Amino acid sequence: MASSTEENYLKVLFNLTQEKTEVPISELATHLGVSMPTVNSMIKNMQKNDWVIYEKYKPVTLTEIGKKTAALIVRKHRLTEMFLVNKMGFGWEEVHEIAEQIEHIHAKKFFERMDEMLGFPTVDPHGSPIPDKQGRIQELHYKNLSLAQAGNQVILSALADSSSDFLEFLNSRELKLGMELKILSREPYDSSMTVSYGDRKSETLSEKVCEKLLVRLVE
Amino acid sequence: MASSTEENYLKVLFNLTQEKTEVPISELATHLGVSMPTVNSMIKNMQKNDWVIYEKYKPVTLTEIGKKTAALIVRKHRLTEMFLVNKMGFGWEEVHEIAEQIEHIHAKKFFERMDEMLGFPTVDPHGSPIPDKQGRIQELHYKNLSLAQAGNQVILSALADSSSDFLEFLNSRELKLGMELKILSREPYDSSMTVSYGDRKSETLSEKVCEKLLVRLVE
DNA sequence: GTATAAAGTTAGAGGAATCTAACAAATAAA
DNA sequence: TTTATTTGTTAGATTCCTCTAACTTTATAC
Ligand SMILES: [Mn+2]
Ligand SMILES: [Mn+2]
Ligand SMILES: [Mn+2]
Ligand SMILES: [Mn+2]
Secondary structure: OOOHHHHHHHHHHHHHOOOOOOEOHHHHHHHHOOOHHHHHHHHHHHHHOOOEEOOOOOOEEEOHHHHHHHHHHHHHHHHHHHHHHHOOOOOOOOHHHHHHHHOOOOOHHHHHHHHHHHOOOOEOOOOOEOOOOOOOOOOOOOEEHHHOOOOOEEEEEEEOOOOHHHHHHHHHOOOOOOOEEEEEEEOOOOOOEEEEEOOEEEEEEOHHHHHHEEEEEOO | OOOHHHHHHHHHHHHHOOOOOOEOHHHHHHHHOOOHHHHHHHHHHHHHOOOEEOOOOOOEEEOHHHHHHHHHHHHHHHHHHHHHHHOOOOOOOOHHHHHHHHOOOOOHHHHHHHHHHOOOOOEOOOOOEOOOOOOOOOOOOOEEHHHOOOOOEEEEEEEOOOOHHHHHHHHHOOOOOOOEEEEEEEOOOOOOEEEEEOOEEEEEEOHHHHOOEEEEEOO
16 A cells, blocks of 8 residues: 555656656656655665666656556546536636645545546546546547647647646636637747637737647547 | 644544543553554653643643644544535445545645535534534533433434444434434333334334433423 | 552654765766 | 766665553552
């Protein structure tokens, strides 16, 4: 049974291995907010528990067991976020910190009941996929908005950044998941985009913002 | 800020000081499932934090600060139990273990939202009072069913034991809080009582059970 | 009122998770 | 290809929470 600390290490590893499979110690240290020696010694324990593959001076890899264990924590995290938003009326910018704590609760039934009440959701309030009970996660092949062309119609489907700062920015522009955006133009100089959606006839979004918006093309 | 461990010590102290104000180290040890030396050293820390009054070889007393801190944890525990039963469909026998973990979550808003959704309840699913936001707890002056007389009409209002074993026993007899019971007779030999309630015309309850049922007399 | 038992304390140790300081290896730059 | 920088490791210490063994104080029994 993983401690809360180990669960946090597993979760960070899981999130960082969605792109490349290997994670350097330094990256774990920054993401977890602890020193490198701390990570070094923790990773040695986790290796004994068969959660990671590790060799001196080499980056860390999750084992299959580790991947599944991690996915089940991410599942609890994302189910919780969904529950807080859909059943308790929280804003999507408020839930991450709370879920960060509730994900460590050991009470299968509690999360099963959430899942039921929510109608077995497959994505969280930020559009990230919720791993299933077996720890399998579906690959969502969204496109970066910054890669869309003028004239395209897209549906805002997920976010590449779920920080409250970014979520509050999206709130201020009334941008929500599921919305249809029309790309009016793309400024070649700074890669900003002008789009329309909902009641907003023309909004300009910086490259930085567009890179964080994941979309699906309409047909 | 109290650690989860300290919070558990405070909560046990709070519960044990509802009767007598002083708690011996040995009692804390058994209720917390740790050794006496562990309690001894922990109590010394808690004394430095001004949560308890303690002198060598003397039993432990909560300070006003300690009492309030403890009450606010009990508040979180009982609000959670109420939420699990009334909003998530759990049975009253299932919720204590889950609440034991959730009570340590640091997210004011989370419990405030629960409180709102529940309509600001004053008692938990077992009839125990929920301390208010200031940590004040109301004294409920219920009577022990074992002290009732034949002929009395009473309302089952709270429980002196919330163990799942006892709650499952009550489930098997269809006994719920708020029910009106008529005391038909009282057997002098073993202090058992025969009562009627709901559809049940005649049920005999042992002294052990009656002592755990807290009731309010009907006028 | 002494002897026995129960309750409480001290001393010393260990595991988990963390740190800083010092050193070593790997990588990038000159 | 040396040198400098970045990354990673080791050693040693700290805090928190826990234990067992040994001892002391207080309470109970005779
Ligand atoms: Mn999150
Ligand atoms: Mn966490
Ligand atoms: Mn409880
Ligand atoms: Mn607890």
